[in-house]
Amino acid sequence: MVSKQGVEIQARSVEEAVRLALEQLGMTLDQVQVEVLVDNVAYGGEALVRVTPLRPAREPAGLARGSVQRVDPDTENVAKQVVRELLAAMGFSNCEVVAVDNPSVIELGPNDPPTVFIDIFGPHAGMLIGRRGEHLAQLQYMVNVLVNRRLPTWTRVILDVEGYRSRREESLINLAQRVARQVARSRRPITLEPMPASERRVVHVVLRDHPDVTTQSSGEGEQRRVTVYPRQ
């Protein structure tokens, strides 16, 4: 596991995913090994490929994108096993369950618990997302409870369905930047829609170092929302 400095990318097609991966690695097709982990393009789903350099990439100074902190394979397997069992009990037995690298732009910090990232692909997997990701949130909660009944140390599982969280993160980043520009121009605060904690966090992190705006969450529970304020 140590020498693997590959990247996992998903996209609307295998070719697109490989192209993005090569772009990210700065390599050409003959320098890498391509594994197609999931190909649901035919069902209108997504493709997930792992692209691994044949020779380890020259260690760039400092931490590269290769600073993927993945937990040990045994822990990943327990998490995958729980997700598979649960999906089977729910009648989604032909879904594919894969452990992936942290797909978020927000890297794990030293205070984060060991985290397993799991993505689910399958014919009806979209049903598992729900309105505003509510089904996915509940599924993830249950998976965390069940996984931690089997593991000795507290481990967090972040669950995704066909890259929903990544796509959502991308649009949140765009939203945050658009709103920040507007607030900076008008000098008036703007309050966003209520969002779950993980999504609010994206907005806070994206605008953390913004020169003209600050962010603050307010409200309780389901109604908690981010406000973007002009910096004094």
Next chain:
Amino acid sequence: MSGTGPARPYQRRPGRPPDRAADPQRAVSELSGLIRYLASQLVERPDAIQIRSRRRGRAVIIRLSVAPDQLGKVIGREGRIARAMRTLLSITAIRYGVHASLTIDDQIEPEQQPATEA
């Protein structure tokens, strides 16, 4: 609701699982199976749970009973585990073309009389 015409052969709506509306009795056993799986993973003594289910048309009613000292395990802090169970149950119910509800209590009873089949 498209009126009350003659019964048309069942047509699969696009994007819906094929086993939808297949067999409502199967829905009952699948939904009970899901709750049995979840409850047995959550409680300390997996044999000490009781699941009773019945169906009225498209509505499936499931009752999960556990030992009084295990109630917290299936309900969770602020009812979060129970809430997650209900959400997973309703996703699964959609898959089998029914609605489902779950009640949780600590009233385990000795095996029911054979007359009241699930």
